[in-house]
Amino acid sequence: MLSIRQIHFSYNEQKKVLQGVSIDLEPGEIFGIVGASGGGKSTLLKITAGLLDASKGSVYWNNERVKGPSERLIPGHPEIQLVNQDFNLDLFHTVKENILVKILHLTEKDRIRFCDELLDLVELKSMEAQQARYLSGGEQQRLSIARALALESEVLLLDEPFSHLDAHLRLKIGAYIKQLVEIRHTICILVSHEGDEVMQWCEKIAFLNKGKFSRVDEPQAFYFEPSNFNEGAYFGELNEIKEGKTKILFRPCEYKVVQKGGMEVEFTDSVFFGAYWKSFFKTGNKETIILYANKPLKKVKRIELKSKNTKA
Structure with a gap:
């Protein structure tokens, strides 16, 4: 514990x-x-x-x-291993050496296998012979994560670990860490x-x-x-509107379109975000709200909130 x-x-x-x-x-x-x-x-x-x-x-x-x-x-x-924005790399060692030095307790065969596995994970295999000082900030962050994972510590502390990573790498490395926690019973x-x-x-x-x-x-x-x-x-994203003296908070997905009742809204714009459209509206009190849907909501005139999270 x-x-x-x-x-x-x-x-x-x-x-x-x-x-x-x-x-x-x-x-x-x-x-x-x-x-x-x-x-x-x-x-x-x-x-x-x-x-x-x-x-x-x-x-x-x-x-x-x-x-x-x-x-x-x-x-x-x-x-207890910390991965933070300092990276803590051996800058004059190669990418591969930065990992190998952390797993000296393994046999040579296992060291190479584990090192290659981690380099593939963080997508640095093609740069394994390059000194760490020549890596970009994002590449150094990936190498820092690989070094921490090589140690197989009981506690892994990750400080903004995905800040410089592309979306697909975030998912790939995050899934690996989640699996590691489940298999090795690590605390993260x-x-x-x-x-x-x-x-x-x-x-x-x-x-x-x-x-x-x-x-x-x-x-x-x-x-x-x-x-x-x-x-x-x-x-x-979170919407906040006023109903009298009460503030109501709701997410852009917590609504349904209605023909009568509910709240009157005026469409102003839509933006495409891949999996959904983000539509912007003005309420009767001139408050800006955002609604998510699988298409632009240009014709919507009234909505009803699915739930009301009220704050005085």
Whole structure:
């Protein structure tokens, strides 16, 4: 079990980054953390990995406290691997050497096989003889992910791991990690400011707001039952309209077209997004709303909301 208990971190009295963050995670779990950029997500992962000292609180792996850099000659924990935007590559080693150096415990045959498997996964096989310093930012990120996977650690911490990757690579690498977690019972924490990305892979998600987990819930709950507009907007497009003094939140898919009753709307524009069309409307109060459909909704005059998530 990975236990994060009452973690606080601050640079000074005026800049408090984390204020009592706690969570317990079991093997085989992919846990997501969503929140604003600069809100403390990366700091929490560094503390969890033993690369940064917390101001207060502790991290435990299998009931043993994870020591920070002030207590270790070489910072970090051998069973907790962090992939972040620093990449942490051996820049003057080749792509292949960057992976092979992490699996010296295997036989030569198994090292080559595993290395080739990871290079194919991140699509760097054609660059295996190239020094890491000559890779683009996206290629370095892919190599960093491959190195982390090579270590087969018990805990994998991913800090915005797909930010520089093409859509097909995100799906390919994400599916591999999900399978790895299931087979090896790894604990994985995925951090991003893109909630819709985190929803694809995680069974539970925490929303980090003002240094605390303001909510821990399932992806579907974050999407269809947002606590407020700020939180809900991280998990996809969200409409907000007023009905008297009450604010109503609803997703662009939570409506049906009606001929009578409901809410009057005026079509303004449509944009094609591949799997669906995004149509823009003005309400009677001149509020802009977005509706999804498999075709433009130019002739729609009235809609009825399937559910009303009301906020005072």
